[in-house]
Amino acid sequence: MNFKMLSMGAMALAMITGSALAGGSTGTSALDDPAKMAPFFTDPGMKTMRSEAEFKTAWMAMKEEDRAGMMKECGDEAIAKSHDNFCKMTKQLGGAN
Template identity: 65%
Template sequence: MNIKMLTMGAIAFAMMTGSALTGGNTSALDDPAKMSPFFTDAGMKTMKSEADFKAAWTAMKPDEQKAVLKDCGDATLNKSHADFCAMAKKMGG
């Protein structure tokens, strides 16, 4: 009985730790509040024109721009946001 309880406790702890780690590692690229000004649709599939993108980019705070560019530097995140990252790099360096 004790081994069963210890095993269940260990599994529960592992599950809580795993979800805490993934929950704390969010990307600026996945934040709808930050990203919606760059897209024409609610599903964020169609980007705005370059001029509108530039206006939205310059409206962002410099630290938010840095966070976006940092996330675009991550190969995994860049892969799923390639078009956006290409335009962001064009705007911000």
């Protein structure tokens, strides 16, 4: 029984990993995508956030669906923890239109 469970777990992991690799994603979320996140940071390493005014300009320049997706991802505790300052700013601007 243990071997069967182990085999099924390994097969599930292989399928999940394969589909993630096929998607070509650069990370686990949009918040890990350098192309989407670059407008919010002053440096290529994305360590220094832009000023609040610049952040708001970049935030409002995004499509509504992209903002909603990022807000949803910031609702995930693990993602929000690794993107703490960004998520704090999105929550402040979430209702701004």
